[in-house]
Amino acid sequence: MDSNCKIILFLDDSETPLAELVAPTHFQLNTNKMVDGEHTLKIVSQDSSGLEGIEIIPFTVANGPSISVEGLQKNATVFGEVPIMINAYVNKGSETFFLQGSETPQSTPTWIWVIIMLVLIFGVFYLLNYFNPVDL
Structure with a gap:
């Protein structure tokens, strides 16, 4: 058999x-x-x-160039003008890595802006409450 x-x-x-x-x-x-x-x-x-x-x-x-899109998500509801950033790059598995065009630049995340604003607000608060030019 x-x-x-x-x-x-x-x-x-x-x-x-x-x-x-x-x-x-x-x-x-x-x-x-x-x-x-x-x-x-x-x-x-x-x-x-x-x-x-x-x-x-x-x-x-996915043999073609990789495509990265920022500013528009799949199945999103949008209105007005929508800024969209599109990047495409090729990775053929070669020994050398080309940095130019291979990384998609991204906008600064909102949480980073919140942290920066908090630090600035605390700095202004500290200066107004504890800084005394007479002590210099």
């Missing part, structure tokens, strides 16, 4: 198999030619008696 199963791989909704293999096996999925976005890998296994098992694995391809 043959214990090896036949494995058939399908990409997205294709009727044509991506590969037909015999288990156990290793397979390398090349996403370089695939469009960025959501995809599915459908794995169909068949034993020698014809019984089938199916596994569907959703995955996302």
Whole structure:
């Protein structure tokens, strides 16, 4: 009796198999030619008696430049003019790292402004209540 199963791989909704293999096996999925976005890998296994098992694995391809957006969130409700900052950069897994364009500048968070204001208010309060120019 043959214990090896036949494995058939399908990409997205294709009727044509991506590969037909015999288990156990290793397979390398090349996403370089695939469009960025959501995809599915459908794995169909068949034993020698014809019984089938199916596994569907959703995955996302992101070969293109990474995109970072500040100022607009998904499903946000907005009005008037909305300032939006968009940055895109490529990371090809090279040995060298290019700082130029690879980090998205961000606005200063509100909590930092609150801390700065509190420090300034305390400084003015201290000067008005405890500073005496006559003591100099």
